[in-house]
Amino acid sequence: MGKSSSQVVGYRYYAKFAAFIGNRIEKLIAINFDNRKWLTRRPGEPEPNLAVYAPNLYGENEGGVYGLIDVFIGYPNQQPSEVYQQYFPLVSGYPYQSYLVFHSGSDNKGFYLGNSGYMKEMLLWVKRIHVKNDGGGQWHDSRAEVPEGGGVITLPGDPITDDPLDMPASLYVSRQLDADGNTQISEPELVDVRDKTGFWWGGGWSTSASNDLKPASFVSKMSGPYSRWVGGIRVRSSPQGSVYITGSTFTGIDDYGWDNYSIDFVGETLDIVIHTNNTKAIYWSNLHLQRFGVPVPRAPSGDINPIHKIREILTDDAAMGKPEADVNDGNFKKAADQIWKEGLGISWAIDEKSCIEAIEELCYHIEAGIRVNRQTGLYEMVLFRDDWFEEDEIHAITENRIKDLSLEVMNSDDIVNQLNVTYYDRERIKNSTFSVYENGSILTMGHANAESVEFPYFMNMRNAEIVANWKLKQFSTPAWSGSFTTGWREARKWSRYDLIRLPWSKKWNGTILVRIMKINLGNGTDNTVTIDFEEVIPYSGEMNTSIVVDTPVDAGPQPPQPSINTVFEAPYYLTVLRAGQTNADLELSNNPDIGYVVAIAAKPQNNSLNALLYTDGGVGEFEQVSRLDYCDILQLDQPINETASAFVVTGSLTQTANSNNLILLNGELMGFVALDDATKVLTVKRGVLDTVPKKHSSGSLFVFDLPDVAFDSTQYAQSEIIEAQVLTTTPSGIQELSTGTAIEIQSRAIRPYPPANVKINDVFMPLYIDGDLQLTWSNRNRSQQTGGQILGYFEGSVALESNTQTLLTVIELDANNIEIATHSVNVTASNSFTLIKSAMQVDTRSLLVNLKTVRNGYECLYAFDHTVICSTLVAPSNVTFQVIEY
Secondary structure, X not given: OOOOOOOOOOOOEEEOEEEEEEOOOOEEEEEEEOOOOEEEOOOOOOOOOEEEEEEEEEEOOOEEEEEEEEEEOOOOOOOOOHHHHOOOOOOOOOOOOEEEXXXXXXXXXXXXXXXXXXXXXXXXXXXXOOEOOOOOEOOOHHHOEEOOOOOOOOOOOOOOOOOOOOOOEEEEEEEEEOOOOOEEEOOOEEEEOOOOOEXXXXXXXXXXXXXXXOOOOOOEEEEOOEEEEEOOEEEEEOOOOEEEEEOOXXXXXXXXXXXXXXXXXXXXXXXXXXXOOOOEEEEEEEEEOOOOOOOOOOOOOOEXXXXXXXHHHHHOOOOOOOOHHHEOHHHHHHHHHHHHHHOOXXXXXXXXXXXXXXHHHHHHHHOEEEEEOOOOOOEXXXXXXXXXXXXXXXXXXXHHHOOOEEEEEEOOOOOOOEEEEEEEEOOXXXXXXXXXXXXXXXXXXXXXXXXXXXXXXXXXXXXXXXXXXXXXXXXXXXXXXXEEEEOOHHHHHOOOOOXXXXXXXXXXXXXXXXXXXXXXXXXXXXXXXXXXEEEOOOOOOOOOEEXXXXXXXXXXXXXXXXXXXXXXXXXXXXXXXXXXXXXXXXXXXXXXXXXXXXXXXXXXXXXXXXXXXXXXXXXXXXXXXXXXXXXXXXXXXXOEOXXXXXXXXXXXXXXXXXXXXXXXXXXXXXXXXXXXXXXXXXXXXXXXXXXXXXXXXXXXXXXXXXXXXXXXXXOEOOOOEEEEEEEEEEOOEEOOOOOOEEEEOOXXXXXXXXXXXEEEXXXXXXXXXXXXXXXXXXXXXXXXXXXXXXXXXXXXXXXXXXXXXXXXXXEEEOOOOOEEEEEEEEOOOOOEEEEOHHHOOOOOXXXXXXXXXXXXXXXXXXXXXXEEEEOOOOOOOOOOOOOOOX
């Protein structure tokens, strides 16, 4: 075996270097080079480091990247990089700083940069949610990471309202007495706390009854009523019960007359013991429990809760630096719980922005406001939701306490009924847009009046759509705004964003609900309070809206898409066309067992000019071995039998095809004759070269010529198994390697062509014959069919290839398909054979016919092999036929 010679076509560049990120991070989720795609950690790969392998990321000529990335997240006691200590023993560990070190690991070569000699621009997808900027633990951590689509809130009245609230399910077991007074324990039932819908996990519960299973010792005993979190499991006891906990796994409940218990869990394996008296117990072992039907953050889908981000801006030393005591902790937790439930998580990376501007942008994303409460002096969040304030928190004022009131109608002149929304699409790594319409308003006005809104911190359309609908309702609903003054002392206690039931009989009956947007207490001489307000538009209720997602104008070309392709061993004809007959015959004479792997493919996308053939050389390691141009492809539109030479197809040809073109359909090679563009009727020669006609119900017809074929120049030996893949190329990259197609080498090029035009009693593959077996065929010559017109299977005979024998075997089978006679004949000198009926065995019911060619010990690849039934019907005698006319 040997390979073709190679030559240097370029250079690969490697380097070791560090890239600084900034302050403390939690983890590196993914990295994106040159805006191509996100490269993530492989399943099972340990954090925090990241192994990258994308050697063709930039395209065939530009190369790609591969190597190891050591991730330093900014610990205060961070140790120096071992890679850099090899060269700079006194290098710093850069405490409190996050950075990346790029290298290659043990081979000391360096991180592969590509073929251009410089590192392309990188996008880093980092996460910092569960730790603060200073490295400390996150405040209200159970609500810090918002699952995509929203979370689940506990039932009203639940005694646990904090830490952690993401308890999705409960395990219930009940006890009751039977008619004889014996205790009966139910099977554990796993239910969802929201709707009590039952779910089972695994293969059910393993139960057993045993004596004295009471645990020998306990870390903690809780007498009911009580509720506690232990190691991720929340255990409740009933008023009369006692609960025993060992470590972080629940191990037993000692039952002293209470009726039931429940365990809330987050993915645990439990052993449960329920004591029915002092000596007996029911025991469930190795219960595998898992959350069901609950949105759980999928790494890396979880985003940070914007309330947490606002609170950090207020309190972090690097931002506003307010004391923790200046923040209303209960109020912020209430807001964080609500945003977590709504699923309005955000992601951001900011170079430079004022703290006030950042907070205002975050509030804009979630329809909220931040204020300092005038009574407590604490920072508070107000979410603009219908149920944020309790009824007793809404202020009221009588009309006679209002001195001056000015009014105007918001949105009265030109109501906005369309919002053009921009958000950041994390998957596409770019801004995306869609539009929200208020159809009722558009029909009333007769036209659309559009405004634009931007949500740069939302990473998905779902969040942007929710808030855009809220904002559209505000913009499209006429509402009152204005200001009034009052000398009423109580008004001095009000705060910004409070709600007031405002009366004004000159304009409306009763009161309207307004929100304080600004409050001015006057000066020392004038104690009147001036309040600017806006009428509250309810967020609940339906609108007649529709959403239209704009077709991205900057979507750009698609990444490499899989092609329709096929890989096979080259027949003699293709080998000769590639290397010339003299060279091909010389190679085969030196090593007749060799075979070549070839591939053809159809174009999968407009921006792909060609594809690459990769093979593993039989050793399991893929490498590029050839390039191919795309051929045309048609689809079979109807089932065809072995003799059909004209049939309907779908598709069209982009290149001119002629008699030099071959067609490959499910392993059968055909010769191209013509394609009628109007009727889509394709005319072909069936079973050309070393193949025979087959039935086809469907399939892809590859119409190709030699330039469309990719050759692996490696000479493989007979019986070798080669894995091969055809990878699409585009200007921006190469399709990733995956599982290859296995090709077993059969020394196809040296094998003679099989007999063609084989007919039994002048029919190709008949089901029945009556009387004698009359077999005819045409000779084929492998070395003669290397130029001129390719012969179809049903064409006439040519001179048989030298040193080739034609061998025929006819086996007589009885009604049970048992062999009862065999005829083996060398029919090289003839093109026909007859087995008369009288020479057959009396019990013969069918004949198996095998006709093949053999040359120097190599049999043809596709012999004629067919079984025909011998008819036993006898023509009736002494029958008179009469014609009756009507």
